[in-house]
Amino acid sequence: xxxAATLLPTTHDEDWRYADPDWLAxxxxxxxAHWEEITVPAGEARCEAFEVAAGVRRLRVAVGAKARFxxxxxxxSAPYARLDVEVTLADGAHFEFGGVTIGxxxxxxxxxxRVVHAExxxxxxxxxxxxxxxxxxxxxxxxxxxxxDAQKTDAAQNFRAILLNKGASANTKPELEIxxxxxxxxxxxxxxxxxxxxxxxxxxxxxxxxxxxxLQVHAFLADAFEAVPEDDLRDKLLGIxxxxxxxGAL
Amino acid sequence: xLKITNLHAEVDGKKxxxxxxxxxxxxxxxxxMGPNGAGKSTLAYVLGGxxxxxxxxxxxxxxxxxxxxxxxHERAAVGLFLGFQYPVEIPxxxxxxxxxxxxxxxxxxxxxxxxxxxxxxxxxxxKAGLLKLDMEMLKRPVNVGFSGGEKKRNExxxxxxxxxxxxxxxxxxxxxxxxxxxxxxxxxxAIMRDPAKGVLLITHYQRLLDYVKPDVxxxxxxxxxVKSGGPELALELExxxxxxxxxxx
Numbered sequence: 001x002x003x004a005a006t007l008l009p010t011t012h013d014e015d016w017r018y019a020d021p022d023w024l025a026x027x028x029x030x031x032x033a034h035w036e037e038i039t040v041p042a043g044e045a046r047c048e049a050f051e052v053a054a055g056v057r058r059l060r061v062a063v064g065a066k067a068r069f070x071x072x073x074x075x076x077s078a079p080y081a082r083l084d085v086e087v088t089l090a091d092g093a094h095f096e097f098g099g100v101t102i103g104x105x106x107x108x109x110x111x112x113x114r115v116v117h118a119e120x121x122x123x124x125x126x127x128x129x130x131x132x133x134x135x136x137x138x139x140x141x142x143x144x145x146x147x148x149d150a151q152k153t154d155a156a157q158n159f160r161a162i163l164l165n166k167g168a169s170a171n172t173k174p175e176l177e178i179x180x181x182x183x184x185x186x187x188x189x190x191x192x193x194x195x196x197x198x199x200x201x202x203x204x205x206x207x208x209x210x211x212x213x214x215l216q217v218h219a220f221l222a223d224a225f226e227a228v229p230e231d232d233l234r235d236k237l238l239g240i241x242x243x244x245x246x247x248g249a250l
Numbered sequence: 251x252l253k254i255t256n257l258h259a260e261v262d263g264k265k266x267x268x269x270x271x272x273x274x275x276x277x278x279x280x281x282x283m284g285p286n287g288a289g290k291s292t293l294a295y296v297l298g299g300x301x302x303x304x305x306x307x308x309x310x311x312x313x314x315x316x317x318x319x320x321x322x323h324e325r326a327a328v329g330l331f332l333g334f335q336y337p338v339e340i341p342x343x344x345x346x347x348x349x350x351x352x353x354x355x356x357x358x359x360x361x362x363x364x365x366x367x368x369x370x371x372x373x374x375x376x377k378a379g380l381l382k383l384d385m386e387m388l389k390r391p392v393n394v395g396f397s398g399g400e401k402k403r404n405e406x407x408x409x410x411x412x413x414x415x416x417x418x419x420x421x422x423x424x425x426x427x428x429x430x431x432x433x434x435x436x437x438x439x440a441i442m443r444d445p446a447k448g449v450l451l452i453t454h455y456q457r458l459l460d461y462v463k464p465d466v467x468x469x470x471x472x473x474x475x476v477k478s479g480g481p482e483l484a485l486e487l488e489x490x491x492x493x494x495x496x497x498x499x
Contacts, residue, residue, distance in 0.1 A: 197338050200300050200301065200322065200338075201334065201337070201338040202323075202352070203299070203321070203322035203323045203326070204298050204323075205326055205349070205352035206327050206353070206356035206412065207351060208321075208323045209321075211355055212323075215343055216340075216343075218342070218343070219343045219391075220342065222342045223342070
C-alpha cells in the first residue's frame with residue numbers, strides 16, 4: 001500500500017495515542033513510514049545496544065529458528081523520541097528487550113513493540129523502566145501476538161515507572177492476542193514514586209538526599225539491563241541513563 | 251554526649267513524647283524499656299530525624315551541637331547511628347555498594363578522604379566476621395531475602411563499618427533466637443563499648459541486657475521517663491511487670 005506512506009498518523013491512532021502531537025503534525029510522512037529491516041539467521045545471535053535519538057526509529061526484525069535477538073536501549077532524547085520494534089519469531093527463537101525511558105522537561109520518550117510468535121517454542125522477554133520528571137512522559141506500548149500454531153510460546157512483558165514529581169506521567173498499554181492454547185504469557189505494570197522508607201533508611205546511614213535518590217533510581221533501572229550479557233556494557237548503559245539525572249531532576 | 255531536655259513530639263498531629271528528659275554520658279550504655287505505645291520507637295525516629303516525626307518542644311544536643319538542626323544524613327555523619335527495628339529492603343543495591351557509598355558520604359561530610367574499594371572490603375570482611383555474617387550476604391541486595399535475625403545482624407555489621415560514636419538501637423533484639431542474641435550482644439559490646447562512645451538501647455525485654463550490661467535503665471511511659479535506676483530495674487520489670495513497677499513511680 002504505497003499510498004499509506006503519505007498518511008501521517010495522529011494521536012487518534014491507537015499506536016500513536018501517547019505520542020507528541022506537535023512533533024507528529026510536523027513529521028515527514030515518507031521518513032516516518034520507513035522501517036529498517038533486520039534478519040537474524042537461524043541459530044545465530046545478535047545484540048543491539050544503543051541510545052534512541054530524537055525522532056522515530058523503526059526496526060522490523062525476522063528472527064530465525066533457534067536464533068536470539070536482543071535490544072537494550074536508553075531513550076532519553078527530547079522533545080520526542082520513539083523506538084518501534086516489530087519482531088517475528090520462528091521456531092524456538094528468543095527476543096530479549098530491555099528499555100529505559102528517562103527524562104524531564106516536556107519531553108516524550110516511548111517504546112512501542114510488537115512481538116509475533118509465529119511458530120512454536122519461541123520465547124520473548126521485555127522489561128521496560130521509566131523515570132520521568134517535570135512535565136515529561138514515558139510510554140511503553142507492547143503488543144504480543146501468538147498465532148494459532150505457536151504452541152509452547154513463553155512471552156513476558158514488564159513495565160514499571162517512577163515519577164519524580166507530580167507533573168510527570170507514564171502510560172502503558174499491554175496487548176495480548178493469543179490464538180494458541182498451550183502458551184505462557186505474563187505481563188505486569190506499575191507506576192509509582194521513590195519509596196520514602198528507603199530514602200530515610202539511606203539518610204540514616206549518611207547518604208545525602210541527592211545521592212540516595214540517585215542510588216534508588218539506579219536500583220530501579222537495573223532491572224531493564226539485567227539480561228545484558230556483558231558487565232561493561234550494562235554499566236555503560238546504566239551510566240548513560242543515570243547521567244540524565246544530573247540536570248536538576250533530583 | 252546525648253542530652254535530651256523536655257522533648258515534645260507528635261506524629262500525624264498526635265502527641266507521643268511529652269517532656270522527655272534524658273542524658274547519656276560518654277562510655278555509658280542506657281536502656282529504655284516501656285510498654286507498647288509508650289513512645290520508644292518514636293524517640294528513636296525523632297532522634298534520627300525521620301520525616302513526619304515533628305518536634306514541638308524541647309532540645310537535643312549531641313556532643314555539644316544542636317542535633318535537631320541537622321538533616322538525617324548529617325546526624326549520621328556527626329556520629330549518630332540508628333539501628334532499625336524493621337530494617338528496610340533495598341532491591342537492586344548490594345550491601346557493599348550501599349555501605350561504601352554511605353561511609354564515603356559520611357567521610358566527605360567530615361572532610362576525610364574516601365576509602366578505596368580494597369580498603370572498604372577489608373573493613374567489611376572484618377565486621378561481617380565479628381557478627382558471623384557470611385561475606386557473600388554482603389554482596390547481595392540490602393536485606394532482600396534476609397531472615398529477621400539476619401537483618402538485625404546486618405544492622406550491626408553496618409554499625410561496625412560506619413563506626414559511630416553513638417548508637418540508638420531500636421529493638422535490635424526482637425526476632426532473634428538465643429544464639430543470634432548472643433552474637434548481636436557481643437557485637438554491640440565489641441563495637442560500642444568504649445570510653446568515648448555511648449549507646450541508647452531500646453528494648454521490650456530484659457534478655458538482651460544479660461549480654462549488654464546497661465549502666466542505667468529508664469522506664470518510658472506515656473511519652474516521658476517515669477523511672478530510672480540501675481540494671482536491677484530491668485530485672486524488677488521482668489519479674490513484676492510494668493503495671494506494678496510503674497505504680498510506685
